[in-house]
Amino acid sequence: xxxxxxxxxxxxxxxxxxxxxxxxxxxxxxxxxxxxxxxxxxxxxxxxxxxxxxxxxxxxxxxxxxxxxxxxxxxxxxxxxxxxxxxxxxxxxxxxxxxxxxxxxxxxxxxxxxxxxxxxxxxxxxxxxxxxxxxxxxxxxxxxxxxxxxxxxxxxxxxxxxxxxxxxxxxxxxxxxxxxxxxxxxxxxxxxxxxxxxxxxxxxxxxxxxxxxxxxxxxxxxxxxxxxxxxxxxxxxxxxxxxxxxxxxxxxxxxxxxxxxxxxxxxxxxxxxxxxxxxxxxxxxxxxxxxxxxxxxxxxxxxxxxxxxxxxxxxxxxxxxxx
Amino acid sequence: xxxxxxxxxxxxxxxxxxxxxxxxxxxxxxxxxxxxxxxxxxxxxxxxxxxxxxxxxxxxxxxxxxxxxxxxxxxxxxxxxxxxxxx
Numbered sequence: 001x002x003x004x005x006x007x008x009x010x011x012x013x014x015x016x017x018x019x020x021x022x023x024x025x026x027x028x029x030x031x032x033x034x035x036x037x038x039x040x041x042x043x044x045x046x047x048x049x050x051x052x053x054x055x056x057x058x059x060x061x062x063x064x065x066x067x068x069x070x071x072x073x074x075x076x077x078x079x080x081x082x083x084x085x086x087x088x089x090x091x092x093x094x095x096x097x098x099x100x101x102x103x104x105x106x107x108x109x110x111x112x113x114x115x116x117x118x119x120x121x122x123x124x125x126x127x128x129x130x131x132x133x134x135x136x137x138x139x140x141x142x143x144x145x146x147x148x149x150x151x152x153x154x155x156x157x158x159x160x161x162x163x164x165x166x167x168x169x170x171x172x173x174x175x176x177x178x179x180x181x182x183x184x185x186x187x188x189x190x191x192x193x194x195x196x197x198x199x200x201x202x203x204x205x206x207x208x209x210x211x212x213x214x215x216x217x218x219x220x221x222x223x224x225x226x227x228x229x230x231x232x233x234x235x236x237x238x239x240x241x242x243x244x245x246x247x248x249x250x251x252x253x254x255x256x257x258x259x260x261x262x263x264x265x266x267x268x269x270x271x272x273x274x275x276x277x278x279x280x281x282x283x284x285x286x287x288x289x290x291x292x293x294x295x296x297x298x299x300x301x302x303x304x305x306x307x308x309x310x311x312x313x314x315x316x317x318x319x320x321x322x323x
Numbered sequence: 324x325x326x327x328x329x330x331x332x333x334x335x336x337x338x339x340x341x342x343x344x345x346x347x348x349x350x351x352x353x354x355x356x357x358x359x360x361x362x363x364x365x366x367x368x369x370x371x372x373x374x375x376x377x378x379x380x381x382x383x384x385x386x387x388x389x390x391x392x393x394x395x396x397x398x399x400x401x402x403x404x405x406x407x408x409x410x
Contacts, residue, residue: 189368190389196369197385216366237366241373 020158024306025093033097037160041100042256048090048099056086062304069303072226073296081297089300091253096137098161104170107138108145112254115262118247119148126199126244128235129206130266133301134291135252139260140206141170143249150204151175153195154211177205192216192234199242206249207235209284210301220281222288227302229288236280240269248287252295263287329379329408330401336374337397340367352398360396368394375400381407 014034021030032051036044056062066082075081094100101107119127129150131139140152156178157171170176175198177191195205209231219233239246248263266283269276292299330352338346341361347354354360356368363371372389376382381404383389393403 187391189365189372189394190385192365192369193372193383193389194385196373217364233364233366237369241369 014160017158017160017163020163022156022158029093033093033099034160036094037097037099039100041102041106044099045091045094048094049087050090052090052093053083053087056083062086065303069226069296069299072224073292075296084297085300085303088297089304092137092300096157097159098138098167099159101161102164103166104141104145107142110256111142111146111258111260113143113146113260113262116146118262118264119143123204123245124202126202126242127204128199128239128244128246129204130235130246130248131206131208132229132248132250132288132291133208133210134250134288135295135298136258139249139251139258142251142258142260143206144170148204149175150206151177151195151198153177153191153205153207156180188216192238196238196241199238199244205238207238209235209248219277222281222285224289224292224302227292227299229302231281231284236269236277240273243268248284250287250291252291252298326401326405329405330398332378333375333401333404334397336378337361337363337371337400340370340374352401353396355396356394356400371400375404379404379408383407 017034018030021027025033032048036047038044039047056066063082063086066085067078069085070078070081073081098107129140129143140150140154144150152175154177157176161167162171177194179187179191195207198205210229211232211234216232216234216237219231219236222229222231235246238244245268246266248266249260250263251258251260253259266280267276292302334350334352337356338350338361341363345362347360350361356363356371372383372394383403388403388407393399
């Protein structure tokens with residue numbers, strides 16, 4: 001479908017969009033995101049990136065962690081990389097809210113998938129696509145637009161753009177397992193349970209390794225200079241319970257294009273669970289370290305962990321420590 | 324009222340998943356499954372739900388059955404199982 005052949009969709013009510021503000025975003029930022037969505041892509045995205053760049057320049061509380069991140073990479077001058085990370089954070093917000101993106105086909109046209117052939121192989125016991133909070137958001141959305149059938153298990157999606165009817169098929173609750181903001185850990189159980197059912201039916205789910213909404217115990221921490229990523233255990237438990245194949249997926253921006261890289265599947269769990277976790281930890285740690293090395297400006301989640309990220313669950317006395 | 328035998332079997336499933344390290348002294352049907360009780364996390368709770376499906380030959384609905392109220396204690400979970408078995 002071409003842009004010209006599309007009919008103009010009914011604009012979602014602004015009051016409804018305003019009231020749908022995710023807790024992650026302040027009211028001023030939410031207002032700005034709504035206003036910028038009236039502009040054609042990529043104007044709003046570029047403006048938000050520039051605004052975050054300026055905020056990084058002016059606000060020490062924002063600049064300090066970014067400068068520390070840049071200094072840890074040995075960047076000279078460190079301020080340039082620090083501000084680039086701040087700007088990318090603005091771009092991330094814009095992309096997660098689909099600012100200025102009118103139709104799924106517009107997003108799909110700017111996506112390149114590398115290693116897509118790995119998804120063509122059958123996975124009779126289900127497949128877990130394992131994403132990371134690195135690079136731009138919505139890799140699962142882009143894959144679905146490109147025709148890959150999968151269910152998303154993660155953060156709720158709301159914005160003026162997401163409220164448009166063109167995007168509603170991508171928010172179908174049958175394959176969009178996103179707990180509301182007010183979710184608690186126990187409610188999350190129902191979503192994990194539904195994901196397990198889907199895998200047993202041979203379907204594919206997309207879940208973040210470093211989930212912000214799940215409250216399952218941390219599996220291990222990937223430490224990189226200046227930051228750390230906590231990998232949670234939900235995806236691994238689902239894989240063990242169902243025999244599903246786990247395929248890491250990374251994504252980054254090259255100019256305006258979003259590159260999605262489908263990686264080789266992780267080894268299947270064997271009899272020795274600890275040995276399997278060690279192997280998985282080694283593979284994922286290398287992937288994260290390589291990503292950080294290549295795209296240090298695209299890692300704002302490691303520099304500014306979101307305030308809503310749930311802390312590690314309170315541990316029972318005597319419980320095993322994080323691997 | 325839920326059969327005491329059902330409650331006992333659910334409690335058995337819960338203690339098996341929790342293991343001795345997380346089973347508090349004097350644990351009973353009204354001990355919370357989560358914090359300050361058995362300390363089960365969301366993955367453990369899915370394991371409990373699946374084990375109960377096998378134990379009682381029932382099937383839960385993820386959208387409606389798996390709620391924080393149903394998974395509060397072994398007794399509330401047993402109530403849910405009894406109501407499903409009665410249907």
